[in-house]
Amino acid sequence: MRAIVLGGSFAGLLAARVLHDFADEVTILEPDNEQEHRTRSGAPHRDQLHALLAMGHDQLERFLPGLTEELVDAGAHLGHGEQVQFYIDGKRRPTVPGIRMIGASRALIEAHVRRRVLALPRVQVLPHRATGVRTHAGRVYAITSVTPGGDCHELPADFAVDAMGRSSRLGRWLEAAGWPAPRIERLRIELGYATARFHRGHELPDTVVAHSTPGPASNYLPSVCEPGALTAVEGARWDVVLAGYTGYRPTSDPAAFVNRMRRCVAPIQQVADLCAMEAEPTTFHVRDSRRRHFRELPRLPGGLAVLGDALASVNPVYGQGLTLATLQASALHRHLRCGASPHLPATGYFRRAGAVVDAAWQLSTTADLAQPHVTGPYPFGYPLVRWAADRVTQASILDAEINAAFSDVLHMRQHPRVLTRPRVLLRTARTLATHKITRPT
Ligand SMILES: Cc1cc2nc3c(=O)[nH]c(=O)nc-3n(C[C@H](O)[C@H](O)[C@H](O)COP(=O)(O)OP(=O)(O)OC[C@H]3O[C@@H](n4cnc5c(N)ncnc54)[C@H](O)[C@@H]3O)c2cc1C
Incomplete structure (x- = not known):
């Protein structure tokens, strides 16, 4: 089987890892290979604080055994018990002994995942931009692409995975090839994000992750406590993120950022008071949560799956995106392991991945719809x-x-x-x- 993965960011790399167990060759198409830069133009949000939930961590370790140890050797922090702190309405939740979270930048995690995946013998990456899908006899048979120099190619494929992120154009390409496009469901959230970096000294020795959100006691508004999070990351640094909706978005002004940190929970206040800012805030705006309903399609070509934000991209304040991608990778593994023909529609995959997306969507939208500025649509009940x-x-x-x-x-x-x-x-x-x-x- 020849497999092609469109997009070589977090989800694309995991898809390639899974496909390697079943394919003779796996080709990743990724036009943006400036991996040494924290902010790639293909994934500009990579510079923001990224928390990896415990399930995502478990799944990464399952597909890439020993990854945690490699990350820790590279300067990441492994937080357990008291070191992982979640707050709601300014109050700290009880410690959960079985939870562990890795403190590392998204760039570090992705660089290590990439190194491991590209070291697999049957995986290669090409700096091509995918431009379309070719179908015949009910299945995908090739992906069209263009090189940085402008040369056009048609690459034969038995199985293709769209991992082109939330702006994927796969739906349009399917329509152009005579297939229906999936419905896109959107929930408008108007979220503003800003991440800054601080020097980490000996303060807060027992903190790796601290995460705080408003909850029911404050009607989900930042009246009691500002929403934000901090993570101890490689290079003796704290990554600190602040979030806010509509007109109350954090800005890139360093003084305003630090003032706002002083209205957060205690660990974030302490970093504001004790630590020097090393990198000024960079902002990011997320207009909506969105998901694409492939399961509803009356016809779907064989040899096609969709992973990561291209399938569902939810409000990042709940830190679900990376973990969703790992669970979708797990769904793809199960689908192929069950002996499904790569040439038939991957309905089993979309069913399994859809169940995971439904759960994440339910969790995030139930909280988002509690925000006064989010006006629906409200689900039944x-x-x-x-x-x-x-x-x-x-x-x-x-x-x-x-x-x-x-x-x-x-x-x-x-x-x-x-x-x-x-x-x-x-x-x-x-x-x-x-x-x-x-x-x-
Ligand atoms: C501000 C912010 C904060 C976040 N915080 C968290 C967090 O704390 N925890 C968490 O788990 N998640 C978080 N997320 C979500 C997480 O970043 C995404 O879920 C994750 O990036 C999804 O990875 P992906 O590979 O699907 O897409 P992306 O990372 O968006 O990558 C898409 C890739 O496709 C490539 N591509 C695009 N078009 C083409 C083409 N035509 N041909 C070939 N390649 C193409 C791009 O170059 C890019 O590399 C956050 C998101 C945002 C916006």
Whole structure:
């Protein structure tokens, strides 16, 4: 089997890793190979703080054994227990002993994944930009591409994976080849992000990750505490990110950034007070969360899968994107391992990957729709789901068992439906009844 992966960023590299187990040759097309630069033009968001959730970390280690050790040798930090701190409405959640998170920049993680994947004997990368798909007899048979010098190619393929990110043009290419394009669902969020880097000395020796969001007690507004996160990364640095919606987006002004850090949770305040800024804030604007509904298509060519942001790109404040890509890679592995013909429509893959996307989408949009500026569309039963989610969130601050269940969902180890199990709901009711809490307004 000849496989072609369109896009050689995080999801494309993972797709290539999976395909290597089944294909005679795997070719990655990636026009932007300036890997030594933190900010590639093909993935400009790479410069922002990236948290890798526990499930994503587990999956990376599964596909690339020993990666954690390599990252730690390169200066990354492995956070366990007390070193991984999650806050909601300014209050720290109980520690979850089984959770570990890696403190590293996205650039470092991706560079190591890339090195490992490109070292596989049947994987190569070409600096081509993909320009279209060719189909015949119900399946993809080639990918068209152009080199940096402008030469056009038609590359034969038995199986192609779109990993071209959230702006993928695959839908248009399918239409041009006579196939229907997937529906794109969007939820407008108008998120502003800004990441700055600080020198890391001996302050906060017991912190690798600190993450803080507003919750039900503040009606999801930054009134009690600014939303933000910090991560200890390679090179004795802290990466600090601040987030805000619509007109309240963080800017690239260093003084304003530090002032805003002083209204965050304690670890972020301490970095503002004690550490020198090494790199000024860089900003990023995310207009919407979006996903493409390939499962709905009445006809889909064989030999085609879609991974990463090209399939679904959700609000980054929940840190799900990289982990979603690892879980989709796992779905692709299962699909091919079950003996599915690469020439037939990959419906099994889209079903499995779709289930993972549904869970991430449900989690992120339930919280996004609680934002006053996000005006829908609301899914059926939203008020009840939101009411229950608010109560479980509040109880998770007070009760370690509920928090452990909540944390498994947050880290994508479990489906959000585990939070509606009778045991969790009963314990939530008991916890809230025995504690005096601030009710949501
Ligand atoms: C501000 C911000 C913060 C984030 N924070 C987090 C976080 O904390 N944790 C987390 O897990 N996720 C986070 N994410 C999400 C994460 O960055 C994405 O989910 C991830 O980058 C998806 O990887 P990808 O490979 O699908 O797409 P991308 O990284 O966007 O890569 C797409 C690739 O396709 C290539 N390409 C494009 N067109 C073509 C073409 N025609 N031919 C060939 N190649 C092409 C591009 O050059 C690029 O390399 C964040 C996102 C943003 C925007």
